[in-house]
Amino acid sequence: MTAGRRTAVARAAVVLLVAAVVAAVGWYLFVAAPDDLADLLGTVLVVCVVGVGVRLGARLADRTHPDYDVAEVAVEGPITRDGGPGPAPGGSVGTPADDIVDGVRAADDDGGVDALVVKLNTPGGEVLPSEDIRRAVEEFDGPTVAYATDVCASGGYWIATGCDELWAHDVSVVGSIGVIGSSVNVSELADRLGVSYERFAAGKYKDAGTALKDVSEDERDYLQGIVDDYYEDFVERVAAGRGMDPQTVRDTEARVYLGEDAVELGLVDRVGTRDDVEDRVATLLGVDEVSVREFTPRRGVASRLRGGAAHVAYAFGAGVASAFDADDAADFRFRF
Numbered sequence: 001m002t003a004g005r006r007t008a009v010a011r012a013a014v015v016l017l018v019a020a021v022v023a024a025v026g027w028y029l030f031v032a033a034p035d036d037l038a039d040l041l042g043t044v045l046v047v048c049v050v051g052v053g054v055r056l057g058a059r060l061a062d063r064t065h066p067d068y069d070v071a072e073v074a075v076e077g078p079i080t081r082d083g084g085p086g087p088a089p090g091g092s093v094g095t096p097a098d099d100i101v102d103g104v105r106a107a108d109d110d111g112g113v114d115a116l117v118v119k120l121n122t123p124g125g126e127v128l129p130s131e132d133i134r135r136a137v138e139e140f141d142g143p144t145v146a147y148a149t150d151v152c153a154s155g156g157y158w159i160a161t162g163c164d165e166l167w168a169h170d171v172s173v174v175g176s177i178g179v180i181g182s183s184v185n186v187s188e189l190a191d192r193l194g195v196s197y198e199r200f201a202a203g204k205y206k207d208a209g210t211a212l213k214d215v216s217e218d219e220r221d222y223l224q225g226i227v228d229d230y231y232e233d234f235v236e237r238v239a240a241g242r243g244m245d246p247q248t249v250r251d252t253e254a255r256v257y258l259g260e261d262a263v264e265l266g267l268v269d270r271v272g273t274r275d276d277v278e279d280r281v282a283t284l285l286g287v288d289e290v291s292v293r294e295f296t297p298r299r300g301v302a303s304r305l306r307g308g309a310a311h312v313a314y315a316f317g318a319g320v321a322s323a324f325d326a327d328d329a330a331d332f333r334f335r336f
Contacts, residue, residue: 068293071107072117073100079125079155097129103295104136115281118146124154138162143284147277148172161241165269167277168259178254179231184211
């Protein structure tokens with residue numbers, strides 16, 4: 001009997017044993033003990049209790065005889081703290097970053113998990129949530145392999161630098177290692193409408209980038225300096241995570257690349273399918289095959305339908321937007 005079949009038999013035995021015990025207790029409490037008039041209701045209650053028992057048994061079986069040895073977390077859509085609409089046009093909805101971090105940590109604490117697979121299909125997202133996910137992945141105790149599906153850009157690529165390896169499909173869009181700061185300037189329109197901007201602020205640069213006024217040269221230098229600092233952080237993170245020369249990373253100039261080209265540049269380790277990724281994880285663990293369980297909360301159908309082409313279009317444009325503003329009320333936004 002193979003190890004997989006033994007595990008399946010053991011799990012089934014645990015589930016059936018727990019269900020039988022709960023059924024016996026339920027029968028006594030709701031059928032045998034009450035008067036005859038309660039038998040029908042008792043039978044219904046027993047059936048309900050058996051269902052609960054089966055679920056409890058399944059959870060116990062997961063702990064005692066897990067049928068998986070690899071965890072998968074999925075980073076899909078714009079990366080935000082709460083999973084709400086991201087900065088991409090169209091308001092795509094992603095998985096809350098905190099949920100992804102919780103999934104990684106739950107996998108790390110699970111005694112049946114020996115490796116972690118990170119599925120990346122994202123144009124990026126807010127800076128700190130992206131860093132939280134990257135750090136959680138980096139701290140996972142075991143092999144970690146990321147693989148890009150449609151898009152792995154900006155914040156998604158930032159997360160991938162925390163993994164031991166990055167795989168992609170041959171037509172995956174990967175990269176966008178750059179930073180942009182942007183603000184809509186409507187000062188001329190405000191003048192035409194008779195709207196004036198009155199400044200009440202403490203600190204020379206407190207309202208730098210506000211849409212209702214022109215940006216001065218000093219403010220432009222100040223904001224560009226922040227963009228440059230973000231960019232250097234991004235370059236250093238990629239260079240350290242990928243073992244690349246920083247200048248090679250800069251030479252990409254925030255371009256995106258298809259899978260094969262990304263491999264040639266050193267941005268991706270290998271091109272392959274999901275099955276190839278699982279084979280690689282099996283090799284890293286020294287086993288013939290692996291069984292993967294998803295640890296990321298599933299998104300609803302409606303939220304999935306809102307995604308799609310907007311992710312790719314956004315990756316070719318600005319990249320990934322962060323939640324960092326010049327101040328909480330400012331209109332200026334910095335994007336990786």
